[in-house]
Amino acid sequence: MATEFHNLQELRHSASLANKVFIQRDYSEGTTCKFQTKFPSELESRIERTLFEDTVKTLNNYYAEAEKIGGQSYLEGCLACATAYLIFLCMETRYEKVLKKIGKYIQEQNEKIYAPRGLLITDPIERGMRVIEISIYEDRGSSGSSSGSSSVSGSTAR
Amino acid sequence: MSAVMITRKVRKWEKLPGKNTFCCDGRVMMARQKGVFYLTLFLIVGTCSLFFAFECPYLAVHLSPTIPVFAVLLFLFVIAMLLRTSFSDPGVLPRALPEEASFIEMEIEAANGNVPAGQRPPPRIRNVQINNQIVKLKYCYTCKIFRPPRASHCSICDNCVDRFDHHCPWVGNCVGKRNYRYFYLFTMSLSLLTIYIFTFDIVHVVMRSVDNGFLNTLKETPGSVLEVLVCFFTLWSVVGLTGFHTYLISLNQTTNEDIKGSWSGKNRVQNPYSHKNILKNCCEVLCGPAYPSVLDRRGLMQEDSSASATSAAPPGSSMSSSNSMSSSTAPPTMKTTAPLIPNEHTPEDVKPSLGASEQKSPSPKEQRPPTPKLPPLASPETDAEASITKDKTH
Numbered sequence: 001m002a003t004e005f006h007n008l009q010e011l012r013h014s015a016s017l018a019n020k021v022f023i024q025r026d027y028s029e030g031t032t033c034k035f036q037t038k039f040p041s042e043l044e045s046r047i048e049r050t051l052f053e054d055t056v057k058t059l060n061n062y063y064a065e066a067e068k069i070g071g072q073s074y075l076e077g078c079l080a081c082a083t084a085y086l087i088f089l090c091m092e093t094r095y096e097k098v099l100k101k102i103g104k105y106i107q108e109q110n111e112k113i114y115a116p117r118g119l120l121i122t123d124p125i126e127r128g129m130r131v132i133e134i135s136i137y138e139d140r141g142s143s144g145s146s147s148g149s150s151s152v153s154g155s156t157a158r
Numbered sequence: 159m160s161a162v163m164i165t166r167k168v169r170k171w172e173k174l175p176g177k178n179t180f181c182c183d184g185r186v187m188m189a190r191q192k193g194v195f196y197l198t199l200f201l202i203v204g205t206c207s208l209f210f211a212f213e214c215p216y217l218a219v220h221l222s223p224t225i226p227v228f229a230v231l232l233f234l235f236v237i238a239m240l241l242r243t244s245f246s247d248p249g250v251l252p253r254a255l256p257e258e259a260s261f262i263e264m265e266i267e268a269a270n271g272n273v274p275a276g277q278r279p280p281p282r283i284r285n286v287q288i289n290n291q292i293v294k295l296k297y298c299y300t301c302k303i304f305r306p307p308r309a310s311h312c313s314i315c316d317n318c319v320d321r322f323d324h325h326c327p328w329v330g331n332c333v334g335k336r337n338y339r340y341f342y343l344f345t346m347s348l349s350l351l352t353i354y355i356f357t358f359d360i361v362h363v364v365m366r367s368v369d370n371g372f373l374n375t376l377k378e379t380p381g382s383v384l385e386v387l388v389c390f391f392t393l394w395s396v397v398g399l400t401g402f403h404t405y406l407i408s409l410n411q412t413t414n415e416d417i418k419g420s421w422s423g424k425n426r427v428q429n430p431y432s433h434k435n436i437l438k439n440c441c442e443v444l445c446g447p448a449y450p451s452v453l454d455r456r457g458l459m460q461e462d463s464s465a466s467a468t469s470a471a472p473p474g475s476s477m478s479s480s481n482s483m484s485s486s487t488a489p490p491t492m493k494t495t496a497p498l499i500p501n502e503h504t505p506e507d508v509k510p511s512l513g514a515s516e517q518k519s520p521s522p523k524e525q526r527p528p529t530p531k532l533p534p535l536a537s538p539e540t541d542a543e544a545s546i547t548k549d550k551t552h
Contacts (some may be wrong), residue, residue: 020257027286027293030431031321033306067447077445081343084238093448128252128452130303 015118015137023056023132031065035124035132042136047117055109055121056132059102066098099125171455176317177255184244184455188330189315195244195330202240204349205388206233208381209355213362216379220365225358232351239344240329247451248334249320251301259302266297291430305439308431312413324413333413336449342407345400352396356389410439 019042026036039049065129076094080087107124114121114134122133171184176189188195193519206229214226254262270279282297284304295304298311301318305311310322312332321335333341361384376383406416410432415421421429433439 020261022261025306027288027295027307027338030288067444069442073447074441074445076448080448084235085242085340087240088448093450095447095450099450125256125450125452126454127255130251130254130306131258133258 015139017135018138019136021134021136023134025130032067033124033129035058040134043119043134046119046136047114050111055113058105059124059132060100062098062105066095165317168459169455170457170459173459174453174455176250177315178250178454179316179481181245187247187453187455189325189327189332191314191327192330194327198240201388201392202233202236202351205355206351206387209359212379212381213358213385217358217364221549229351229354229358232347232354236347236351237484239340239347241386242340243333243337243344244329244331246331246337246340247453247455248332249322249336249449250332250451250453251303251306251318251320252453253300253318254302262297262302262304288312289430293430298503308412308415314371321478322414327482330533336451339444340444342400342403342444345396345403349393349397349400352389355385356393359386359389368422405440407440407443408436410443 013085021040021042023035023040026034028034035056037053037060039052043052072094077144091096103123110121118137118139119138120135122135124130124132169184171180171187174180177190179190179192180187209229210226214229217225258376266282282304284295284297285292286295287293287305288307293307295307297304298318300311300316303318305318306320308321309318311318312322312325314325315332317332319332319334321338321339323333323338325332326341329341329344331337362379363372363375363382363386366379370378403413406413409429411421411429415429433442
């Protein structure tokens with residue numbers, strides 16, 4: 001039958017890694033961290049387009065918030081400079097705070113949306129903020145690749 | 159049944175490729191050659207010590223006690239900025255793991271189509287449009303990634319660095335996105351310190367000479383002569399450097415781009431990163447967010463991934479267990495293993511199966527068959543010319 005996993009534990013024990021998809025960076029607005037929202041063809045049978053796009057857009061918003069150059073970043077920069085950047089030894093930067101939020105968000109998305117569909121998102125920071133790596137798992141019990149779209153609708157009922 | 163193995167906890171910095179040296183269990187990251195850095199430190203500390211020993215007592219009494227106080231603060235700031243620049247991660251981009259590398263290979267293969275045998279495949283370039291300007295992203299053969307815009311590969315450290323400015327031997331590290339503002343503040347505060355010491359040296363010598371005569375002054379405070387000499391020669395280079403970087407910052411350019419003439423205006427190319435406003439450019443470079451390091455140097459290597467502990471140690475933090483699981487179950491069941499497609503730019507001995515070679519070799523140049531040792535940078539033309547220009551810088 002199609003891949004259906006109810007939690008990450010089940011994913012780990014009964015699935016084997018089939019493929020990985022890498023969502024590349026979108027440089028159209030410069031060097032700020034932003035990922036392409038183009039839906040990869042490998043995921044077509046695994047997850048709805050809207051869910052995927054929502055995830056990537058939310059991540060992009062988080063990164064935009066972290067890298068925003070405005071009043072708060074100026075204040076942080078000037079204060080840090082005045083203390084010869086020693087303040088960073090005790091204080092967390094705004095970017096680091098947002099990264100923690102991103103980590104939590106990705107874990108939540110994995111648990112609620114991606115793992116039940118046999119997918120797993122890797123936090124971009126573990127890949128040098130270059131790509132969002134999505135691992136596609138196959139059920140070890142099933143032979144061959146997963147069968148079409150029936151898995152997608154069936155697995156979300158919780 | 160099986161012998162108990164006492165395995166030492168290995169931190170990720172120990173397995174990072176590239177030619178950096180690490181200290182304090184991964185907290186400090188520098189280039190391999192540190193001799194010039196020690197010289198810099200010696201010159202600054204030595205000159206300031208002489209200043210505090212010879213000039214300050216006299217000036218504190220005869221002029222004002224604030225003079226030495228300000229000198230101490232400035233000196234501490236200079237040292238803090240120097241150490242911050244030298245010891246921090248400049249913005250190194252970790253190398254691609256095998257799956258990512260083969261994914262990129264497949265994309266390149268698909269984009270190039272069928273190349274008839276005997277014909278050279280086209281060079282590996284990806285075009286992106288940034289603010290209505292076409293920017294070419296080049297492929298790095300060492301790191302197996304398409305370099306993000308403004309990133310460049312440093313041949314001395316053997317790493318791709320984001321927003322690469324230059325490799326500075328005086329600070330013993332690359333200057334990149336993460337430590338550029340510290341580098342700039344270092345040069346600026348060092349200029350101020352040099353001017354300050356130079357000025358007060360002259361003032362001191364003049365004041366003493368009025369009382370005791372010039373030759374007696376030199377006999378009483380021989381350090382002054384040395385200080386004046388060091389400051390005089392340092393002044394020109396450091397002040398010039400500060401001015402040059404102020405110019406670069408106002409245009410939002412890097413030294414690397416300036417040297418290569420990327421935005422020099424020929425062919426109507428303009429700098430797509432500049433806000434066309436000096437103040438905005440300065441604010442972005444100096445007051446922008448403090449970017450985090452994407453190399454998790456002090457993270458622990460996964461113990462069960464000794465077979466899959468390949469290449470650039472995946473910079474995984476302990477943020478979520480799901481992420482650590484995904485990185486450890488990776489290689490054995492990978493289906494896609496596209497062989498590396500040789501083209502005119504492929505270095506001679508990096509030909510076969512990229513995906514197959516997953517064993518971590520002890521040398522920094524992993525995933526290469528054990529044939530003649532390749533120089534750290536592969537042949538692509540821009541890397542060769544960039545390494546020459548980098549060596550010339552400062």
